[in-house]
Amino acid sequence: MNSIKKDYNGLVMGAFEEAFVGEKHLAFEPQEYKDRLNKLRGMMAKAGIDMMWLTTPESVCWLHGYYASWYKANSPMRYPQCYGTAVHVDHDEILHFDNPTEMPILAAISVCENLYFFSSRDAADNIPFVMNELSSRGWLSGTVGMEKWSYLPNPAISAMFEGAFLTNGARVVDGSALPRGARLVKSPAEIAKIEMAAGYVDIGWQAILKEIRPGMTELDLFGLTTAAMMKAGSEFSALIPIFNTMPVRDGRAISTGHAMAGRRVIEAGQFLCGDICGVHDRYHANAMRGVYLGDPPAAMANRYRRAARVFDLFRxxxxxxxxVREVNALIKLCLAENGLDGGEGWVLGYELGLSLPPDWVGDFYFHYQDTKYLDRVFEENMVTNLESLFNTWLIDTVVYTPNGCRILSKTPLELMATG
Known part of the structure; x- marks a missing residue:
């Protein structure tokens, strides 16, 4: 750990203890993190990448446990975000560079032992500081992979880092696929976290059904739902959930897009859509359902029953x-058998797991009408959400196994009603 200048105005907010006092609060056992490092290094060796410079918060958290509430994604130009974790294909150690404000949390939740803290707010100081440390270890003599599909750092800072890597003799490539691919198949310990998250989302749906009534606002209900989930142990989700009421016309709820909860008053005869995630140690489980305030139209309930058969198919x-090609063919047959093959709506899924704001949507994606990447394979212990949306707000979380899929939420896959 490098020393920190105590006189730099505004870099530290007060007296900092450089050593964390107390036990670490790791989300996983140390061996889990060692296994992850070895997995990533094996992928790097196969791809011919000597060093990875990780900046996506999920990649950093997955590798050594660190996450924070603020990453300066839209940081002031005066205060560029220069943090990152370096991994070398030939070394067991990893290096993390950050601001000293994050020293306490790194000490508490990260397994990384090589922490380097900036003594300046300026990229002109911090980037050479990173390069000097990496160069002194011989880590810039080969190919460096950057996460060019990451929103962190922003393009201006990313260009500065790429230029610095090149100036120091490295060859730079886009290594985004490696950490994304490494996170795709979940360990048993990760699946256990997602299963706990699914329990929280069921508590959320129990709260919705208990509390919903005409005259309250969407924010009233969303607050009660969030409170119930957090009381059980759920964390903030990486996305602000869809949580809004919709008018119903001709037996169909009229979509309002990715709308947040607002001050709209919930009225009888409306439809509430809730797309919520439970979260445990940043691992997400997703379950969307709909509630009709009153006695629902028979055609609407029937459409839900037919759309829910997609989940039976996956089970x-x-x-x-x-x-993906084989699964899409099964989905199309199921929809045809249930009169849902007219083109309105979709069946799709995307990877779920470790997520930090602003997004819980992972990299692996499939859509029953997609015509690209059809040879991708659903691997054992992958986790995705599954959406059956045909004017039917039905989403759940599935784990892929050799014997079928496990649907994690216990909330019924049907149209719910208050009548």
Whole structure:
């Protein structure tokens, strides 16, 4: 750990203890993090990448446990975000560079032992500081992979880092696929976290059904739902959930897009859509349902029953080892058998797992009408959400196994009603 200048105005907010006092609060056992490092290094060796410079918060958290509430994603130009974690293909140690304000949390939740803290707010000081340390270890003599699909750092700072890597003799490539690919298949410990998160989302839906009534606002209900989930142990989700009421016309709820909860008053005869995630140690489980305030139209309830059969299909016939092409064919057959093949709506899914704001949508994605990347394989212990949306707000979280998929939420996959 490098020394910190105590006289730099505004870099530290007060007296800092350089050593954390007390036990670490790791989300996983140390061996889990060692296994992750070895997995990533093996992928780097196969790809011919000597060093990875990790900046996506999920990549950093997955590798050594560190996450924070603020990453300066839209940071002032006066105060550029220069943080990152360096991984070398030939070394067991990892290096993390950050502002000293994060010293306490790094000491508490990260397994990284090589921490380097900036003594300046200026990129002109901090980037050479990073380069000097990496160069002195010989880590810039080969190919450096950057996460060019990361929103952190912003393009201006990313260009500064890429230029510095090149100036120091490295070859720079886009290594975004490596940490994303490393996180795709979940360990048993990760799946256990997601299962706990699914329990929280069920508590959220129990709260919605208990509390919803005409005359309250969406924010009233969202606050009660969030409070119930957090009382059980759930964390902030990485996305602000869709949580809004919709008018119903001709037996169909009229979509309002990705709308947040607002001050709109909930009225009888409306439909509430809630797309919520439970979160445990930043691992997400997603379950969307809909509630009709009153006695729902029979056609609406029937459409929900038919759309829910997609989940039965995944339970019984979709297995790890199958390709997206094979699964899409099964989905199309299921929709045809249930009169939902007219083109309105979709069945799709995306990877779920470790997520930090502003997004919980992972990299792996499939859509039953997609015509690209059809040879991708659903691997054992992958986790995705599954959406069956045909004017039916049905989403759940699935784990892929050789014997079918496990649907994690226990909230019924049906149209719920207050009548």
């Amino acid at each position: 019984t016939e979709v297995k790890s080892g199958m390709t």
